[in-house]
Amino acid sequence: MSADTDMWSPKEQYLKEMVSDTNKSEILQAELHTPTTPYNLLQEIELTDLNINSNTDTRKKIKARSLWENAPCLVLVVRRPGCWLCRQEAIKLATYRELITNKLGIDMIAVVHETVRNQVSDFNMDYWMGSIYLDESKGFYRALGNGELKWESPFAMLKPTVLMNYRRQKKETDCDGNMVGEGRILGGLLIMKPGDQGVAFDYHEKTFGDHAPLEHVLQACYQVSLKKNTNPDLKQQVEKEVEKLKNEGFKRVEVCSVDGLCEL
Secondary structure, X not given: OOHHHHOOOHHHHHHHHHOOOOOHHHHOOOOOOOOXXXXXXXXXXXXXXXXXXXXXXXXXXXEHHHHHOOOOEEEEEOOOOOOHHHHHHHHHHHOOHHHHHHHOOOEEEEEEOOOOOOHHHHHHHHHHOOEEEEOOOOHHHHHHOOOOOOEOOHHHHHOHHHHHHHHXXXXXXXXOOOOOOOOOEOOEEXXXXXXXXXXXXXXXXXXXXXXXXXXXXXXXXXXXXXXXXXXXXXXXXXXXXXXXXXXXXHHHHHHHHHHOOOOO
């Protein structure tokens, strides 16, 4: 270790390493955390297709496993579709649909656990703009909690990290939102391998506005893509987006360090 390195604080060294992946060939092969969501809790979940029509009595019922039967699938497990922070996550993921779905071949779906008033239609029309399903049994939410629903206290809205999440949302996307519906049941994000190969990536929401890092989502999507070997340009495209997201994260952490409201 050089003398300069010895002078870095642990936080400074972390920040430097976060954006110093100069070996591009290793970026998309980086080891992501081992998923902990049990696959056996996911495959038989019954979902209601909310994309068909407005008559709830005739909506199509499907088993969750059919969503990734033939291709990988990204599943956004939405805590509350009216939430400002959930809408922010949806619209940020939706901006990558061209890359994730059209180029990498990974279907993107969202699940909600309730339909209250026009919350789901507003969420889908203005933010997610994709396929959405009702998980009435809250099976995906239970699976992310290893069989149990994970709840957050309403007082979590006063946590510094949550306040910072709202501040981030206001600055980055400024989504409209409301307090309609049950928003204490924590969700997350899953990336499923095709067939019965299981979970490739999972992210368990820890508090309000806690989102899966987009750079990790793109890395996992690339790793499970069935198209990456047939289109050599895909690697460069995904690497470019991952590097961009890492640099944005670096800048955000720098701002948080100055404000004193964020944790690494």
